[in-house]
Amino acid sequence: PTREGALLDSYVQSLHGDAQGRLWVGTTSAGLLRYDPATDGFVRYPVGGASGLSHVSVRQMQDDGDGGLWVVTDAGLDRLDIASGRIEHASHGWAAAAGAQVRVILRDRRGALWLGSTAAIAQDH
DSSP states (O other): OOSTTOOSOSOEEEEEEOTTSOEEEEESSSOEEEEETTTTEEEEOOBSTTTSBSOSOEEEEEEOSSSEEEEEETTEEEEEETTTOOEEEEOSHHHHHTOSOEEEEEEOTTSOEEEEESSOEEEOO
């Protein structure tokens, strides 16, 4: 990057536009980024430890329907509370049912969330 707020990785794995019109970018080595039109730059979310994303490689994102964003990384599934910036690692319930190698997430027409992994498909009830 040559300027403050520039895209930190040229290898983009996924893009997601949420219900509020925000653009989210998942990268291979810079984690999760959100485009900020006010600064014409990107905001990066932390990676690692108890309060950061579980892995730097972000495969996909999906709204959770409750003010949050599900983030699929190479190490599992995380949930970002957008208002607070808090990140939680999903290691129980329906996320655990899909297995550790979650690869995709989808919200169907009824609003249900589905996870696809290397081992299974799981639905949030």
